[in-house]
Amino acid sequence: MKIKILLALSLIALMYSCMSTTKLETSWADPSFNAATMKPFTKVLVLAPLKDASSQRIAEDKIAKQLKPGVAVQSYTYLTPKDTDKDLIEQKLLKDGFDGVIEVHLKDVQKSTSYTPGTTYGGWYGYRNYSPGYYSEDKTFMVETNFYSLKEKKLLWSGTTSSLNPSSLDQTMDQIIYTIKYELQKKGFLKK
Numbered sequence: 001m002k003i004k005i006l007l008a009l010s011l012i013a014l015m016y017s018c019m020s021t022t023k024l025e026t027s028w029a030d031p032s033f034n035a036a037t038m039k040p041f042t043k044v045l046v047l048a049p050l051k052d053a054s055s056q057r058i059a060e061d062k063i064a065k066q067l068k069p070g071v072a073v074q075s076y077t078y079l080t081p082k083d084t085d086k087d088l089i090e091q092k093l094l095k096d097g098f099d100g101v102i103e104v105h106l107k108d109v110q111k112s113t114s115y116t117p118g119t120t121y122g123g124w125y126g127y128r129n130y131s132p133g134y135y136s137e138d139k140t141f142m143v144e145t146n147f148y149s150l151k152e153k154k155l156l157w158s159g160t161t162s163s164l165n166p167s168s169l170d171q172t173m174d175q176i177i178y179t180i181k182y183e184l185q186k187k188g189f190l191k192k
Contacts (some may be wrong), residue, residue, distance in 0.1 A: 004144040022163040022175035025142070027183055030156045044100040045093060047075040051106075055169055059104060062116025062173045067190075093150055104176070107160060110141040110185070116122055140164050141172070141185075145180050147189060156191055 006028035044067065048059035057076055063071035083089050093101070138161050147157040161179050164170035184190040 001059055017170050022161050022172065022179050024179050024183055025160045027159040027187075028187075029158065029187050030154065033156055033188075036186070040191070041071060043096075043098045044072050044102055045075055045078060045098055046072050046191045047101060047104055049103075059167055059173050060178040062170075062177055063102060063104065066177050072102075090150065090153075098120050099149065101146075101150060103146045103148070105144055106141060107144040110140045110142065112138045112140070115137060138165055144178055145176075147184070156186065157184065159183055 046060045046063045046067075048056050049160055050056045050059055050064065054075070057074070060074035060076060065072050079089070083092070095116050113135055116133055119131045121129055142160055144158065144160045146155055148154070149156050159180060161176050162176065165174050181190065
């Protein structure tokens with residue numbers, strides 16, 4: 001009976017150790033920001049320059065889906081490969097009625113090694129079972145999100161999330177978006 005309970009607890013611990021956990025590490029908001037006087041953003045460019053075009057599309061689509069319908073425009077549908085000059089892009093955005101930009105990018109990948117000690121548990125008649133210890137490498141992905149006002153030409157909010165051992169881009173993006181959305185609602189940048 002004890003072995004079954006120990007086995008069940010070990011499986012639960014293993015499942016949790018394999019799941020990605022995302023949390024907000026840092027958050028900064030413009031001190032002059034006043035949620036009561038802010039007008040809602042009507043057209044926001046979503047920019048997620050990730051390692052490949054497919055990852056970028058997945059991230060930008062997920063972020064846009066979480067905003068009010070019709071407000072977000074994914075950068076991959078708007079910008080062209082010729083759009084490289086920041087000032088010209090900004091002018092183009094303003095001309096086309098954009099008032100904000102949300103930018104999400106991978107800031108860093110931190111690696112660490114942890115040791116899980118072995119366990120010994122006894123049985124009947126002096127029989128002992130031993131599970132050896134092991135080392136594992138953890139990867140923490142640091143993702144920075146910035147929220148800009150184009151009309152005011154300034155950064156309104158910035159936050160960094162950490163995701164421990166993400167297993168899929170899709171799932172990790174959901175966790176990052178949930179964490180950031182919660183923080184932006186709490187600060188008054190997004191309406192609930």
